[in-house]
Structures are given as C-alpha cells and as structure tokens.
Amino acid sequence: MTIELMRPTTDLFDSWAAAVAEFGDGHIDGSGLQAPVTPDRATLDALIEKSELLSDTTAELPEDAVHNDLYWVVDDGEVVGFLSFRHELNEWLREAGGHIGYSVRESRRRQGFASAALRLGLDRAREIGLERVMVTCDDDNVGSYRTIEGAGGVLQDVSDQSERGHAMLRRYWITL
Numbered sequence: 001m002t003i004e005l006m007r008p009t010t011d012l013f014d015s016w017a018a019a020v021a022e023f024g025d026g027h028i029d030g031s032g033l034q035a036p037v038t039p040d041r042a043t044l045d046a047l048i049e050k051s052e053l054l055s056d057t058t059a060e061l062p063e064d065a066v067h068n069d070l071y072w073v074v075d076d077g078e079v080v081g082f083l084s085f086r087h088e089l090n091e092w093l094r095e096a097g098g099h100i101g102y103s104v105r106e107s108r109r110r111q112g113f114a115s116a117a118l119r120l121g122l123d124r125a126r127e128i129g130l131e132r133v134m135v136t137c138d139d140d141n142v143g144s145y146r147t148i149e150g151a152g153g154v155l156q157d158v159s160d161q162s163e164r165g166h167a168m169l170r171r172y173w174i175t176l
Helices: 010-022 041-055 091-097 113-127 142-150
Strands: 003-006 068-075 078-086 100-104 132-138 154-160 168-175
Touching: 003 113, 010 041, 010 068, 010 078, 041 068, 068 113, 078 113, 091 132, 100 113, 100 132, 113 132, 113 142, 132 142, 142 168
Parallel strands: none
Antiparallel strands: 003 068, 068 078, 078 100, 132 168, 154 168
C-alpha cells in the first residue's frame, strides 16, 4: 500500500470515474463535487479548474468559499478516495465541515486508506502552519470517528446539524 495525495488530473480519469460511480447519487465527502455527480470528462475538467482556483492562495474567492486543497487519495495509481483540506474555517465549516473532509470508495474501505489519508491531510495542515484542525463525522459513523480518534481527535461536541444537511454530527479537534 503506497498512499499519496494527488491533485485532480486527467491522467487518472478512468480510475476517478470508477471511484465516483461507486458513490452512486450520494454526496462524496472531500471530492469538491456536488451530488449527484456525473463522472464524465466535462465534470473532471470543471473539477480541475475549481481545484486550481481554490488552492491558489492569491486568488479572490467567492464569499462562501475558503482556500482549499482538493486531493485524490491514490494507491498505486488507483483513486481510492478523496480529501479536501481547507486552509481556514468559515461559519459553515466551523459548524459542520471542519478543516479536513474525506471519503473512501466502498470497495476499498476497512483497509487503512482513511487513516492514511487523514495523516497526510494533517501533514498538509502542519506545512501551512496550523496548530490544530477540526474534523467532523456523522455520529453514527463508527469507522470514521474511530479513525479521527486514532489520529488524536478530541471530541468537542455532538450537535444536531439537520438544517445544514446532516443529522447528529461529531466535531473533533486534533492538535498538531
């Protein structure tokens, strides 16, 4: 297992499309995409453009956006998941999104990819000088909260985020 974070690229189109298709019509945490997603070339081209804009810390962003590194979690050339690293928190991210959002495709879960991706996301947070990061997950997602706790996450609270599209949500802080 050789895990790396890669920026979106047309080089891995087929693997990306297969990974996106595994999520069906649902939201894909950390992907930078809004559900439902059509895994076609136009969607990928738009994602690459969005990724370049969001990661450019000199760019003026829309009021509701923050600088954000969108990555694919790649294992030996296969897209196994997605990770979004937000450089700062706006109001929505403070309540429901956190600094790091990620997901792993169904066929590759329970193989250590989420833990590896989160570790790499924390390395990126250290690179830009953050002292701590917020990571959230649904209260009933045992695998996700064990992953966060395994990375040093300390539970801040569990809150009802139904008005933001989540049910009960756990918010964790990880000190770097």
